[in-house]
Amino acid sequence: MADTHYQVLIIGGGTAGIMTAAQLKRKKHDLTIGLVEPSKDHWYQPAWTLVGAGTFDMGATRRDEADQIPQGVDWVQDYAETFQPEKDQVTLRSGKSITYDHLVVCPGIKLDIDAMPGLREALETDVVCSNYIDPEKTLRVLKNFKGGNAVFTQPATPIKCGGAPQKAVYLADEYLRKSGVRDKTKLVFATPGSVIFGVEPFRFALEDVVRKKQIILKTFYKPVRIDPVRKEIHFEWSKPGDNNCVINEEQGLQEKIEGQSTIVMPYDMLHLAPPQSAPDFVRNSPLAYAEGANKGWLEVDVNTLQHKRFPNIFGLGDAAALPTAKTGAAIRKQAPVVVANILHRIQNGALSTERYEGYSSCPLVTGYGKMLLAEFKYDNVRDSDPLLSRFFDTSKPLWSMWVLKKYVLPWLYWNRMMKGAM
Numbered sequence: 335m336a337d338t339h340y341q342v343l344i345i346g347g348g349t350a351g352i353m354t355a356a357q358l359k360r361k362k363h364d365l366t367i368g369l370v371e372p373s374k375d376h377w378y379q380p381a382w383t384l385v386g387a388g389t390f391d392m393g394a395t396r397r398d399e400a401d402q403i404p405q406g407v408d409w410v411q412d413y414a415e416t417f418q419p420e421k422d423q424v425t426l427r428s429g430k431s432i433t434y435d436h437l438v439v440c441p442g443i444k445l446d447i448d449a450m451p452g453l454r455e456a457l458e459t460d461v462v463c464s465n466y467i468d469p470e471k472t473l474r475v476l477k478n479f480k481g482g483n484a485v486f487t488q489p490a491t492p493i494k495c496g497g498a499p500q501k502a503v504y505l506a507d508e509y510l511r512k513s514g515v516r517d518k519t520k521l522v523f524a525t526p527g528s529v530i531f532g533v534e535p536f537r538f539a540l541e542d543v544v545r546k547k548q549i550i551l552k553t554f555y556k557p558v559r560i561d562p563v564r565k566e567i568h569f570e571w572s573k574p575g576d577n578n579c580v581i582n583e584e585q586g587l588q589e590k591i592e593g594q595s596t597i598v599m600p601y602d603m604l605h606l607a608p609p610q611s612a613p614d615f616v617r618n619s620p621l622a623y624a625e626g627a628n629k630g631w632l633e634v635d636v637n638t639l640q641h642k643r644f645p646n647i648f649g650l651g652d653a654a655a656l657p658t659a660k661t662g663a664a665i666r667k668q669a670p671v672v673v674a675n676i677l678h679r680i681q682n683g684a685l686s687t688e689r690y691e692g693y694s695s696c697p698l699v700t701g702y703g704k705m706l707l708a709e710f711k712y713d714n715v716r717d718s719d720p721l722l723s724r725f726f727d728t729s730k731p732l733w734s735m736w737v738l739k740k741y742v743l744p745w746l747y748w749n750r751m752m753k754g755a756m
Contacts, residue, residue, distance in 0.1 A: 336423060336431045338430070338433075340368040340408070340435070341366045341367065341680070342358060342366070342367045342368075342438065343370070343424060343434035343437050344368070344438045344440065345370050345414045345437070345438065345439050346369075346370070346441035346653075347373070347409070348376070348440070348442045349651065349662050350440035350442075350652075350665045351369055352376075352402050353666070354438055354440065354669045355404050355754075356752065356755075357669055357673045359405070359407060359754065360754045361673065363406065366408075369407050370412060370424070370432075371409065371411065372412060373399055374398065374399050374400070375397075375399060376398070376401075376402045378395040378744055378748070379395070379494075380662060380697070380743065380747075381394070381395045382469040382498075383465055383501045383502060384699070384739075385465070385470060385472075385473070386463075386470075386472035387472075387473065387506070387508075388509065389505075389702060390740065392470050404753075410426070412427055412428050413426060413427035413615075415615055416615065416619065417437075417620060419437075419647060422434055422646065424437070434646075435680075436648070436676050436679065437647045437648070438647075438648050438672060439616065439632055439648070440649065440653065441615075441651075441653055442494075442651060443492075443652035443653060445608045445609075447608050449489075449608075450489065450559065450608065452562055453606075453608060456562035456604065458562075460475070461478075461565070461604060462603075462605075464608060465502055465605070466498070467608065472502070475605075476509050477513070479603045480602075481515045481602070482601075482602030483519075483520045483587055483601045483602050484506060485524060485567060486502055486521075486523050486524070486604075486606070487524040487555065487569075487604075488526070489526070489609040489610070490526040492610060492631075492660060493607050494610065494652050496660070497696035497697075497698045498607065499605075500530065501700075503521065503549060504543060504549075504699060505701065507521055508702050520550060521548070522549070522599070523550070523552065524552040524555035525551075525553055526555060526556035529541075533710045533714045534716070535729045536706060536710075536716075536729055539729050539730055550587070552569075553573075554572045556569055556570045560604070565600055565601055565602070566600050567598075567601055568592075568597070569596070571596070577595050579596075579597055581597060611630060612631050612632060613653065616631075621633060621644070628655035631655035632655055633649075634648065634654050637689045638675060638685055639654070639668060639675070640675060645679075646679070648676065650668040650669060650671075650672050651665050656692070657692065658692040658693070658710075658712060659695075659710075661694050661695060661696065662747070663694055664695075667693040667694075668690050670688065675688065692713075693710075694711070695709040697739045699736065700731040702736075704731035704736055705731060705732065705736045706729055706732065706735060709728070
């Protein structure tokens with residue numbers, strides 16, 4: 335027998351969980367809602383790129399989780415362990431179980447550091463860093479860097495905020511110019527993808543940024559291993575249908591080829607996004623895809639966000655298998671759809687007409703005081719805000735968009751999104 339029952343049980347107290355809970359309470363204040371979240375800290379992670387560049391205070395990105403829980407929502411400070419969807423039940427690490435009428439799964443994403451051999455050991459050195467893990471260390475590494483190969487890269491797995499790895503390299507370029515060592519630096523951005531960004535016209539603007547900053551762009555470079563002793567990162571050549579990798583000796587990176595498709599690049603500084611996955615308790619659950627390209631990610635309909643096999647379960651945020659960028663902006667459009675569908679099911683036994691069309695956005699900081707706002711939806715179709723677009727060309731790096739990133743968006747996050755007001 336379950337210890338507790340809720341009309342709506344939410345797994346995860348990050349952006350998605352708090353927004354969903356707050357909006358549900360605003361629209362139907364008498365709902366019984368439980369929110370499972372073990373952490374006492376709530377972080378505004380979009381600012382961590384700025385922290386890593388010395389232009390935002392890390393302390394300002396943290397609030398107490400207790401202060402974010404909407405009034406009238408029960409905070410269950412525990413870990414979800416297993417799902418029993420046939421019983422409408424979730425078991426917690428403490429051994430307690432909770433039943434529900436509706437379940438919302440939004441526990442975020444796991445930084446899977448051990449998925450890349452050598453990464454954990456490399457992060458213990460003084461020259462390897464990640465804004466995803468410790469942006470204050472990124473700033474220390476930049477301060478201590480005296481020249482050589484500064485390599486920035488990202489994995490082939492889905493990652494939260496897909497633009498963050500390249501934002502780091504753009505800001506590093508300007509930081510190193512200010513510190514006087516840029517002319518001693520080979521600045522590299524290596525990506526498993528075929529282009530710097532998949533949505534036009536933002537791609538062309540970013541390619542122009544790369545050219546002007548003289549960043550060495552390496553496409554089809556999939557990082558697979560790090561040797562922290564030799565200070566080398568190994569890439570697998572990932573161009574489809576082409577097993578023969580080629581290196582450009584004129585770039586002076588001292589790369590070498592091992593075997594047929596492995597490229598070894600030495601580094602004097604290395605920044606990377608770690609491999610990422612859905613949390614283990616989602617990945618190994620009956621709620622995740624068991625096979626295919628989305629294996630391990632939460633199985634939901636891409637428009638209704640309803641689970642494909644369990645109709646009283648919904649999912650949103652980074653753990654959901656949705657073919658769009660994993661960002662807070664995406665969650666801002668997903669949460670109202672989940673809320674509308676749950677409330678409509680409670681009242682009418684059917685889904686609402688609300689649909690999520692894949693909206694996401696990447697505020698791509700290209701330097702101190704410069705940012706372009708890449709907004710798009712499914713199939714890499716541009717989907718810019720009509721009001722902003724009336725006054726600004728958001729496909730170009732602008733000072734006004736930098737102000738939006740550094741000052742406006744954090745305020746909106748804490749005072750509007752977390753309150754369920756948008």
